[in-house]
Amino acid sequence: MLGPILETLIGGLLTGVLYALVALGFVLIFKASGVFNFAQGAMVLFAALSVARLSEKFPLPIAIVLAIGVMIVLAYAIEFLVLRRLVNQEGIVLFMSTLGVAYFLEGFGQTLWGSDIYKIDLGISKNPIFLFESVFPGGILIDPEEVAAAVICAILVTVLAVFFQVTRVGRALRAVADDHQAAQSVGIPLNYIWLVVWATSGIVAIAAGMIWGSKLGVQFSISLVALKALPVLILGGLTSIPGAIVGGLIIGAGEKLAEILLGPLLIRWFDLAGGGIENWFAYVLALLFLLVRPQGLFGERIIERI
Amino acid sequence: MTRTNFGAVLVALLGGIAFAAPAAAQNEQFIPHLVYRTGAYAPNGIPFANGVADYYRLVNERDGGINGVKIVYEECDTGYATDRGVECYERLKGKGPTGAAYFIPLSTGITFALTEKAPVDKIPIISMGYGRSESRDGSVFQWNFPLLGTYWTAADILIQHIAKIEGGMDKLKGKKIALVYHDSPYGKEPIALLTKRAQLNGFETMFLPVTHPGVEQKATWLQIRQNKPDYVLLWGWGVMNSTAIKEAVAVGYPREKMYGVWWSGAEPDVRPAEDGAKGYNAVMLQHGAGQFKLHEDLKKFVYDKNNGTAKWDETGEILYVRGAINGMLGIEAIRTAQKRFGNKPMTGEQVRWGIENLDLSADRLKQLGFEGVLKPIKVSCADHEGARTGRIQTWDGKNWKVSSDWYTADEAVVAPMVKETAAKYAADKKIAPGCLTN
Numbered sequence: 001m002l003g004p005i006l007e008t009l010i011g012g013l014l015t016g017v018l019y020a021l022v023a024l025g026f027v028l029i030f031k032a033s034g035v036f037n038f039a040q041g042a043m044v045l046f047a048a049l050s051v052a053r054l055s056e057k058f059p060l061p062i063a064i065v066l067a068i069g070v071m072i073v074l075a076y077a078i079e080f081l082v083l084r085r086l087v088n089q090e091g092i093v094l095f096m097s098t099l100g101v102a103y104f105l106e107g108f109g110q111t112l113w114g115s116d117i118y119k120i121d122l123g124i125s126k127n128p129i130f131l132f133e134s135v136f137p138g139g140i141l142i143d144p145e146e147v148a149a150a151v152i153c154a155i156l157v158t159v160l161a162v163f164f165q166v167t168r169v170g171r172a173l174r175a176v177a178d179d180h181q182a183a184q185s186v187g188i189p190l191n192y193i194w195l196v197v198w199a200t201s202g203i204v205a206i207a208a209g210m211i212w213g214s215k216l217g218v219q220f221s222i223s224l225v226a227l228k229a230l231p232v233l234i235l236g237g238l239t240s241i242p243g244a245i246v247g248g249l250i251i252g253a254g255e256k257l258a259e260i261l262l263g264p265l266l267i268r269w270f271d272l273a274g275g276g277i278e279n280w281f282a283y284v285l286a287l288l289f290l291l292v293r294p295q296g297l298f299g300e301r302i303i304e305r306i
Numbered sequence: 307m308t309r310t311n312f313g314a315v316l317v318a319l320l321g322g323i324a325f326a327a328p329a330a331a332q333n334e335q336f337i338p339h340l341v342y343r344t345g346a347y348a349p350n351g352i353p354f355a356n357g358v359a360d361y362y363r364l365v366n367e368r369d370g371g372i373n374g375v376k377i378v379y380e381e382c383d384t385g386y387a388t389d390r391g392v393e394c395y396e397r398l399k400g401k402g403p404t405g406a407a408y409f410i411p412l413s414t415g416i417t418f419a420l421t422e423k424a425p426v427d428k429i430p431i432i433s434m435g436y437g438r439s440e441s442r443d444g445s446v447f448q449w450n451f452p453l454l455g456t457y458w459t460a461a462d463i464l465i466q467h468i469a470k471i472e473g474g475m476d477k478l479k480g481k482k483i484a485l486v487y488h489d490s491p492y493g494k495e496p497i498a499l500l501t502k503r504a505q506l507n508g509f510e511t512m513f514l515p516v517t518h519p520g521v522e523q524k525a526t527w528l529q530i531r532q533n534k535p536d537y538v539l540l541w542g543w544g545v546m547n548s549t550a551i552k553e554a555v556a557v558g559y560p561r562e563k564m565y566g567v568w569w570s571g572a573e574p575d576v577r578p579a580e581d582g583a584k585g586y587n588a589v590m591l592q593h594g595a596g597q598f599k600l601h602e603d604l605k606k607f608v609y610d611k612n613n614g615t616a617k618w619d620e621t622g623e624i625l626y627v628r629g630a631i632n633g634m635l636g637i638e639a640i641r642t643a644q645k646r647f648g649n650k651p652m653t654g655e656q657v658r659w660g661i662e663n664l665d666l667s668a669d670r671l672k673q674l675g676f677e678g679v680l681k682p683i684k685v686s687c688a689d690h691e692g693a694r695t696g697r698i699q700t701w702d703g704k705n706w707k708v709s710s711d712w713y714t715a716d717e718a719v720v721a722p723m724v725k726e727t728a729a730k731y732a733a734d735k736k737i738a739p740g741c742l743t744n
Contacts, residue, residue, distance in 0.1 A: 217578030221545040259525035276515040
């Protein structure tokens with residue numbers, strides 16, 4: 001029994017990294033602009049479609065570079081057409097505008113690139129790796145695609161951490177996140193910062209889109225993986241990059257273990273009709289954490305004087 | 307921009323596709339179609355919708371309509387969502403001089419939702435290869451037509467095929483068969499039949515639900531790896547199918563032991579998995595892939611005139627062919643109704659009679675260009691399914707190849723289940739079973 005549990009735990013942790021990759025895009029934008037970007041899933045889809053369709057005409061590295069260009073243009077368009085008009089508006093107004101961006105991107109992305117299933121081939125082996133075969137019967141299964149995702153995620157987090165902590169733009173991003181007006185008053189150009197952060201989030205979306213696209217094929221459903229990132233954000237906090245990673249790991253492992261171990265027990269104990277529990281259990285897990293830490297595991301504790 | 311993309315643009319901008327003049331002339335037959343050209347299930351919904359649209363266009367171009375009655379066709383995009391499906395139904399049911407001829411929901415969930423509306427509005431529902439399995443009992447489900455096969459038919463054929471591989475029905479004893487299913491009314495349909503078959507034939511079952519849309523199935527496939535079922539049946543749709551096959555590769559489950567229902571056996575289901583899908587099987591809703599006699603007319607009257615909805619190369623794909631078959635069955639039902647009620651646009655009620663009296667012999671199917679694709683179909687009040695035969699096809703890495711002879715669902719198993727479940731439905735809904743004469 002230990003072997004299957006360990007295998008599920010490792011599989012869940014690796015899947016959690018994939019969730020974290022999507023959650024990172026949310027965190028970046030929220031951290032720097034206070035906007036909960038509902039369009040992040042649509043951005044992942046748009047980015048994946050861009051890479052997939054461009055890679056039909058160009059070698060993959062060139063397609064990725066071109067897709068980065070597409071995402072920067074998209075970031076500029078969102079900043080210029082949507083966000084610039086909404087400076088200092090309520091957070092809910094900014095959130096609603098990203099709802100509009102999400103629906104536009106989903107429709108426009110499919111209109112521009114097509115609604116078929118497209119391929120991204122990262123050249124990663126699809127065949128499973130088996131570890132500890134001498135210890136556990138059948139060994140412990142590892143998916144090489146998910147290991148590659150974990151490596152990409154680790155590189156991205158390192159680069160982003162350096163970017164936020166060390167660079168001038170990174171410090172400006174943090175200043176804007178703290179207070180729009182105060183940042184503007186000391187000469188930080190808000191529009192430029194928003195452009196940078198949306199473009200960075202677009203590049204993270206390319207990484208997430210490529211991994212999920214390689215896994216599922218590039219199609220509309222990729223935009224729905226954003227739903228898997230929501231419990232990660234609830235748990236990890238909206239402002240913390242380490243929170244997105246740790247949250248992803250906890251949600252990934254928790255939901256897989258629950259599906260395999262808890263699901264059958266619940267059905268037997270309470271004579272339930274059945275059905276998968278991993279989707280909703282992820283939210284239950286996140287809400288349980290919120291009972292203890294309302295700001296999320298790594299979120300900033302907000303103290304306001306009244 | 308490809309035609310497919312252009313179709314998506316039209317849908318996005320106008321909210322639907324229609325051909326022929328929207329103004330309802332008196333000699334036009336209005337046929338609505340609930341499609342999904344957008345959303346998570348679009349890669350599967352688009353080819354089916356194209357097949358239906360092209361068949362109607364062919365009838366208009368080649369024959370000048372159905373006995374001189376032009377077809378006016380309008381799509382409404384449901385995105386495979388039941389609420390939007392009902393909304394589309396309400397919007398389209400009254401259009402045209404005689405209202406909607408029939409509805410093709412292309413969703414078991416929407417079919418469930420429309421089942422109680424159809425008798426009130428007197429519009430038949432054609433759910434070819436889906437919907438409630440017991441709805442083949444026309445004395446209770448007078449307005450539902452699950453033509454060509456229900457999910458109980460599909461599941462029974464699959465069990466018969468597995469038994470044949472194992473060397474006989476008695477060899478199923480002690481085997482373990484898992485069902486990986488879309489956690490929806492559609493995915494749950496075969497559970498009753500498999501449970502019954504498990505009792506009769508002594509095999510063990512495992513039912514593993516996958517939540518919509520099915521992009522994450524790691525836990526499901528780890529359970530399969532740990533429990534090692536002898537066979538896995540797949541009842542998925544859209545991205546769930548290709549993800550399931552990819553996950554099977556990832557856990558090393560042999561694709562040769564996997565059998566999909568006919569909605570898990572088309573090109574979009576296997577192509578994303580590339581070579582990993584090689585050896586994967588699916589039960590066929592009679593027809594397979596490839597162009598046939600009908601395509602000569604499609605080329606001459608539709609595609610050579612640049613009126614085709616799909617790319618020509620895609621017209622031999624499974625879901626396109628299925629769409630064309632569904633279109634043909636609807637048109638032939640209207641033609642059957644016209645024989646009784648006259649060559650004019652038919653009401654939904656008259657079309658219902660036409661479907662219930664549909665009798666397509668081998669000769670008629672040959673005339674229509676479907677020889678070798680379909681077996682004869684005869685619908686009656688007692689049998690709204692019309693036929694319950696199928697074969698198995700196997701993906702060879704590039705194409706679907708037919709890999710078995712014909713099977714027929716075992717009536718000794720299925721018929722009592724239909725009778726019992728339909729009777730229960732009739733009692734619950736206070737329906738007095740009986741055949742309609744008009």
